[in-house]
Amino acid sequence: MNKIKMSNNAFVYPMPLVIVGAVVGHRVNFMAVGWVSRVNFQPPLIAVALHKSHYTNSGIHEHGQFGVSIPGRSLVKALDYVGLVSGEKTDKSRVFETFKGDLEYAPMIKQCPLTMECSLVQAVDLPSNTLFIGEIKGAYADDQCLTEGKPDIKKIDPITLTMPDNRYWAIGEFIGKAWSIGKGYTT
């Protein structure tokens, strides 16, 4: 196996893809985000890393709240669209229908099978991005995406993004049970 040192040196595979909703001015805005992760177990915290140039950021700073919606494959064109155009120039508020949970400024997307409303707990200032860390105050799932009360990834049918080749991919087959199939593994 020949190891090649890469000039572009930053990769995560597979990368999730969510839509962050925020209220900027008095208007709901959406953006596609691949830089997202759980970051704390209890309380449940999630982080999104947004480039400082994004229009969405000021809404999160102002209201201290944001929504995270996980789109299914059927929304891929709308998802791509909200990643392509800036809310500064284009009104994206009608691309999706939204609903609220307990928070006033954390718009979640009705058409997305799984959504979370988040309250900002910390904004980590990095050189080109701001890492918004939010506490997940509530999560909402379409009943059709659940199996035995838990979200079922095959029913959610989420999208993964690859960079730098800029492609969207679906989820494939079941491989094995986590914290199980490696029991008794020996090298």
Add this chain to the structure above:
Amino acid sequence: MNKIKMSNNAFVYPMPLVIVGAVVGHRVNFMAVGWVSRVNFQPPLIAVALHKSHYTNSGIHEHGQFGVSIPGRSLVKALDYVGLVSGEKTDKSRVFETFKGDLEYAPMIKQCPLTMECSLVQAVDLPSNTLFIGEIKGAYADDQCLTEGKPDIKKIDPITLTMPDNRYWAIGEFIGKAWSIGKGYTT
């Protein structure tokens, strides 16, 4: 569509799965990590959120360096194993072969198709986890996982993890080109 409020309220789909390597004491240790994301564009920063109970953490704090290796499906049992057992009780240093790039304490896994060596820039202290933010100083790919010089997700064949149902999944089919298929989208 009926929206159900979930009692377990924290989800990311699809979640990546990497193996973090660090040197603890004088021994290489590995752990499986699903809470990982790019967090800054330039310089390229990546973050991993590790529960404070993990053995790996002290090695990252001590040396200020760690490796991130992206496993393919063929490594799923070994990956699961290094997520199941703690380095405090079990010597995991021989589960994988490692190699070094420019950094002394950022062990990367030879068997993984794509790896990165990271230098710690910030450790964000959260209630139950520490978010280690590292600058990616170098990335290395097996030549067999590249297409036109870029990593090819179908050749890498990475693993995604779902929680709370604790399952591993493969990547499926190509859906569309990012920042392209949404052009001209109208609601």
